[in-house]
Amino acid sequence: xxxxxxxxxxxxxxxxxxxxxxxxxxxxxxxxxxxxxxxxxxxxxxxxxxxxxxxxxxxxxxxxxxxxxxxxxxxxxxxxxxxxxxxxxxxxxxxxxxxxxxxxxxxxxxxxxx
Amino acid sequence: xxxxxxxxxxxxxxxxxxxxxxxxxxxxxxxxxxxxxxxxxxxxxxxxxxxxxxxxxxxxxxxxxxxxxxxxxxxxxxxxxxxxxxxxxxxxxxxxxxxxxxxxxxxxxxxxxxxxx
Numbered sequence: 001x002x003x004x005x006x007x008x009x010x011x012x013x014x015x016x017x018x019x020x021x022x023x024x025x026x027x028x029x030x031x032x033x034x035x036x037x038x039x040x041x042x043x044x045x046x047x048x049x050x051x052x053x054x055x056x057x058x059x060x061x062x063x064x065x066x067x068x069x070x071x072x073x074x075x076x077x078x079x080x081x082x083x084x085x086x087x088x089x090x091x092x093x094x095x096x097x098x099x100x101x102x103x104x105x106x107x108x109x110x111x112x113x114x
Numbered sequence: 115x116x117x118x119x120x121x122x123x124x125x126x127x128x129x130x131x132x133x134x135x136x137x138x139x140x141x142x143x144x145x146x147x148x149x150x151x152x153x154x155x156x157x158x159x160x161x162x163x164x165x166x167x168x169x170x171x172x173x174x175x176x177x178x179x180x181x182x183x184x185x186x187x188x189x190x191x192x193x194x195x196x197x198x199x200x201x202x203x204x205x206x207x208x209x210x211x212x213x214x215x216x217x218x219x220x221x222x223x224x225x226x227x228x229x230x231x
Contacts, residue, residue: 043227047220100163104158106156
């Protein structure tokens with residue numbers, strides 16, 4: 001079974017608008033971590049934001065915020081005030097328990113239009 | 115902080131040759147590094163986990179004799195693609211776990227594009 005599901009293969013967003021990228025996860029471990037990475041066309045994977053399973057508040061990092069709904073097992077990424085440089089592929093990933101390995105979703109390609 | 119370098123960024127080689135890719139954590143110690151493979155427009159596929167001073171752990175279906183991994187120090191792991199063939203052409207990317215990070219975040223190198231002719 002898929003541990004991380006990203007149902008949006010691609011999205012278009014107008015510059016300066018906000019965009020929400022969906023991510024749902026599946027785990028029975030009470031301790032886990034959720035990550036979002038950005039991969040521009042150059043290929044590098046850029047760490048954006050982290051949410052721990054025990055964190056009470058939603059994580060925020062600049063224009064990135066994570067809408068963490070634990071009961072629904074969702075960890076959606078919100079990018080506010082989109083910029084042309086936000087055009088990239090975005091991956092949601094999960095680390096479970098003591099295992100350091102990450103499970104990645106299929107990714108969502110975001111294209112920001114001027 | 116948390117910078118990972120990878121070298122080379124591009125390599126083109128003839129079929130049958132071996133290619134070594136280096137992954138270095140520049141400003142932190144990484145007891146664990148990971149090697150991934152990625153095909154165009156697809157997600158990352160974990161190949162192996164590299165632990166400093168011990169043998170690498172390979173994922174199911176990854177040939178350990180084909181993809182040799184060495185993690186000789188706390189800042190360096192290498193992946194050697196032995197007797198490369200055209201089907202090995204891919205984007206290889208490493209990551210390093212920052213053990214001093216509370217979140218255990220993996221930081222990625224810039225990747226290596228391998229083309230085997």
